[in-house]
Amino acid sequence: MLTFNKIQQFSSEAVINFTLNLCAEERTRSRHRFATEEGEIVCLRLPRGTVLQDSDILVDDTKKYLAKIIAKPEEVLTVYAEQNIDLIRAAYHLGNRHVPLEITTNYLRLSPDPVLRKMLETLNLKIKKETVPFQPQKGAYEHQLRHAH
Template sequence: MLTLTQRQPPNPEITVTFTLALTAEERTRSRHRFEAEDGKVVFLRLPRGTVLWDGDILQDETNGNLIRITAKPEQVLTVVAPTPILLMRAAYHLGNRHVPVEITCNYLRLSPDPVLRTLLEQMGLEITEEIIPFQPEVGAYGHHHPHG
């Protein structure tokens, strides 16, 4: 059993014991029990409000083993718009609904939701279903991206 209590910045050079792939929602949990692919049981005990990012390294408190967190590919809707203002309007409407959204200059990404999909399509946005890593924005009162 591993109990992970410390987060370290990503370091592609570092040798890790294994990698734990977590969805966006799982990466927001500071207290959780996961079962890794090989049946290993992993406990997260991180400071409240910790959000893990793709590539973060966690240390096991008992033996110092290092585990790399990766963003597990998951089902998402990727939203693109013909104009930047339309994309901003879409971000505004999604923000009003307090759903987790990944925001970039070129696209928005959210978990599949038929109601929101219809709303966005009616606004004139183009939507693609994908299975890829998802890294939504952290709430305004949370911690900002540690590496960006």
């Protein structure tokens, strides 16, 4: 079984052998078995705390094979507001609950949760249920984790 143990810098000359379509939660698993789009079972053995991002390139332990990570579309709630301050308030409340959150200047995005949806509705925010790739904000210490090993 192929084992991918390192993230490689993107290179336009790189020949991608496999594609891994993973949801946001799956991209937080540093040690796990997955099936590639090509039907191959592969194992991840990445440094603990690694969070994979869309378009990351993984290299196997023999350095012969590359796998590209694709953020798989999943159900999410996308939150919009008339004014940016309302999005900032929502991000504050969601952050207090340690909710994985995709943050942009125009919207917030989170996994569906009826309790959180109700809270956001009481803040007079517009909420849209969608199926799109979910890319939560990296943790404040993620940079240190990725380069510490």
